[in-house]
Amino acid sequence: MATDSAASAGPQSIPALLARNVERYAALPAYREKEFGIWQSWTWAEAAEEIRAMALGFLSLGMERGDYVAIIGRNRPALYWSMVAAQMCGAIPVPLYQDAVAEEMAYVLDHCGARFVVCGDQEQVDKVIEVQDRIHHIEHVAYLDKRGMRKYDHSRMNALEDIVAEGRAGHHRYGAELDKRIAELGYDQTCVMLYTSGTTGKPKGVVLSNRNIIETSRASVEFDRLTHNEEVLAYLPMAWVGDFIFSIGQAYWAGFTVNCPESAETMMTDLREIGPTYFFAPPRVFEGQLTSVMIRMEDASRLKKWLFHRFMAVARRVGPAILDGKPVGGGDRLAYALGNLFIYGPLKNTLGFSRVRVGYTAGEAIGPEIFDFYRSLGINLKQLYGQTEASVFITQQPDGEVRSDTVGVPSPGVEVRIADSGEVYYRSPGTFVEYYKNAESTASTKNAEGWVATGDAGFFEEGTGHLRIIDRAKDVGKMADGRLFAPKYVENKLKFFPNILEAVVFGAGRDRCTAFINIDLTAVGNWAERNNIAYSSYQELAGHPKVYDMIRGHVEEVNRSVAEDPMLSGCQVHRFLILHKELDADDGELTRTRKVRRNIIAEKFDDLIGALYDGSETVYTETEVTYEDGRKGKIKATLKIADAAIVEPAGQRMAAE
Template sequence: MAPTQRDSIIDRFQQHRRIRPAAPAYFEKIGSAWVPTTWEAYTAQVRTAAKAMIALGVAPGQIVCMLGFNRPEWAIGQLAAMMIGGVGAGIYTTNSPSEVKYILGHSEAPLIILENESQWHKVQEVRADLPHLRWAVMMRGTTVDDPMVLTWEAFLARGAAIDEAALDARMAAIEMEHLASLIYTSGTTGPPKAVMLSHHNLASTAYHGQALFKLTPNDVLLSYLPLSHIAEQMFTIHTAATVGFAIYYAESMTQLPDNLREVQPTIFFGVPGVWERFRNRVGERLGEAHGARRRIADWAQTVGRRVVEGRNHGQEPSGALAVQYRLADRLVFSKIKPLLGFSRTRVAVSGAAAINKDILEFFSGLDVTIYEVYGQSEGCGPTTFNRPGATIFGATGQAWPGSEVKLGPDGEILLRGPNVFMGYYKDPAATAETLIDGWLHSGDLGRFDEQGFLTIVGRKKDIIITSGGKNIAPRNIEAALKNVSLVGEAVLVGEGRKYLCALLTLDPDAALRFAEAHGIAGEDLHTHPLVIEAIQAEIDENVNTQFARVEQVRKFTLLSKPFTVEGGEMTPSLKLKRKAICDMHLDEIEEMYEAE
């Protein structure tokens, strides 16, 4: 059903207890086995947690924070908070104590649910500055000796003091336009803003996602990206509650490849960095093939790309191509996809940042279609989405169902619809700047083709204005630089300068292969002449030839270390912090312009 006054995520969630009580709602890896929890048990867990929150004094409209890797307790906390008329808010596991303090202070949360002792230490360090925080609940397996802290079992036991009627009364008072979730943006500049999403926002987006990809209770998702991010939260919690499919909780990021092979999910969401790592691993394996095996692999990839290209336009293979596809599947696809964990995957998605078109085309050669999505937390996740039968690699798809997307006079992408947020929590000024007459002003620049497919040009605030007055969007130039075989990340610089330069990092795997191939050992690769020459040659041949002279990269500096979240160069959702990176490397930037 489309969302109505009585069709919230919580309403849908509880329906599965009646419809499919014995079906698995989620799986956890315990020992060597994936152990299921039924919808009957899952619903009971959420209701018990909700009653425990009432017992601990959490009032309607108050915020409950979660800080931990993807686990059932995270989803239980979010749903329980929503169930009592409260609000769920996630904190990234990589956040520092000061960042944790900011979110807990800004939200005035009385309760936080924590994964382990190391996350508790962050709270413990700043608790004196958090007068509103009364309770810390540890997820299963951790005990902390502190009056503020409850074990998971002790927390649930508090729910016994509250009867079911009191919980039902809380739920009955929920309106679809009430606040349900806060998404704290990962903040490329300044402190994070808190995006307010209503019950209607979440219900509408999940409903259209179910319809767009024809999701069913037989689908399976592996949950591993931060639940603090709207995309993972939408898939793992809100869409799962809407559809009734089962969630497998990954053990950790390092165990992701093994978990993927074990689960073989039908739905998989990845950020570009995840897809790039998969591509590199498979590319290495394919590169090891020789002779007839190599020729078969190359042929199969050509067939796969042709089939996927047709499917992207709504055409199934027929005739000779259908015969070739069946043979390619038997010889290649059916062997490679299970090794990755994609033997059953029918909905593969990339989002949160731009993905290189070459990666999409590479996977199409393995009979895996990756649907790129563009959006932001303020739009509940999706603004435009590629979809089965309507996909163009390199574009971010057509408008999300039920919404309107248009360009402003300066090319800014504007969104209106039921997925558009309520505003920023405690920040009316920022809300007024971003939400104008019901239209979400994204801050991104784009262009549409004649079929309504959106291509992202860049961000308004990232536009570089050279000393000659030329406006340059760095996005496409940086994407071309990242195509250079040795390059990991690229940041274009040139504001107020005569020409463009770039800060580059090495791709660790590619650098290692290069070093082995050229007999380089025990040296700093980022300063090695052979590495510099190889990168310069590719920039001259494959990057600068794509762009007008004013857009060409005249110089670059290869940095000694990759960009990381811990180093402060990336957000927890792996977006580059441009200003921070440039501030850290002012000397290197000035050196490139010394002879200007």
């Protein structure tokens, strides 16, 4: 692979990379999908044949150069193929979030002007039909799963497999045209358009060129020395840039195998069966796994519990050092080897991480305990920092320089600088072309020299050169008395407790900080079960006095930790309440990637914030909720408000007086 580093001479598009892989790796597996209980696989040669037939089918339906093709569904090989097939026709694939409700989908479909939509199943087709009376430019709908589709009007709708069959039948008619279009694809043409979920406002269409994707894939594959032998599990949303880079960019560059799970519910089983060597997950997946391990250990026999805790202590002490190749004494090495035999090995196998060579987490800060847990088991988990506009990679951690509180050094080919305001800027070959039909946003994000504002505030650590991110630049504010307010910093500390799923801290322009807390139903529910606390609903558990006591303990611990940092000691949480409902993307409170939408929450729960500051003990509230099918309902609740002790930092009082 390294021999191709003269990239401009190499393949200039994803279809060209596919042709290269057919020559190099013809008989090696390119895709696998578990279906009917068995892993079905396609070699590069077979996949290329399917993709070509699909592209011919698309031509027969009249797909033109520059058409936008929306793809909506869970990760399945045929949907990945449809993206590459669209590229072959000179069209631009636009993957969408499959859990978006029709309303959100309508905006994106309208904005990109899609002529073709490829749907995973009936559910997605229904949503497209629902918006079709407003959006008239959709000419063809293709669907993958035939189930329940028999009775639909098929005058402008086709099963993907029929399109493929049509393409095969028409290969003489369309073959020459397709070859011509594939040959036309160049480095500066659009490879894919991805919509950013956007913590504020409407989603923006990020246009990424073949150069962006291929250069980034090449550099990142070389950085981690990925080969064609890697196995990845494709389970994160196809609309997310990370999945496009991992499952298409890097997979095509390195020629490794993309495995698709059977369904979202079987993901963990499928993960174990595949045993990926290269794995990406947002922190919440690692948190969830750790929580379930700990819950299961609570129920284990005493001997097993003892063994587990005994050897985990050893792992915590020496595991990360052994992983980083640092010197460790012989006795510790022996203890670690024994632990590996009895505990770490079987545990990694249960988690599906036995073969992980490179693992990444990103998107949110990960709790140091969680991070260290996986590292101590010998799993090479690292952090990266990136965004859609950068084709993912801005900074990442090299092997041997991994810590939970930094996001690493600039990725190869990426320049990073910190503006006077503290905001992080970068410039790289992966930097996006533009926001589609939004010159204004493009201009305000990317300047003439190609520097892009990330919107995050951060700084380079002295000595190591690692980047540390504090918060969203626009969220970092001042409190009434001028002290620094960085909500995310506190929220992350709160969220490191397994019992807390989400936290939202308020305090900009106020004299003190307060917080909303969302409990984690799995962790708190389990705790309630073990402590014989009865509850009948989420709402009742959330309002339980003992739960409040427990959360107060967590908040006070965070306050102590926040107080240690003189710059941020003003961010201690004085009062908090536990929300009666989980914050949800369907209600607009989170983005589809589960980031908190601060303004919307502040607006929606205005009454609760008022109560946090006016000193009341309880507050009555009615909240509108949206069900998964789009209907709306109301939840009524009376919430308690609790005070938390704060720590007066040394010197603070002096300064105030």
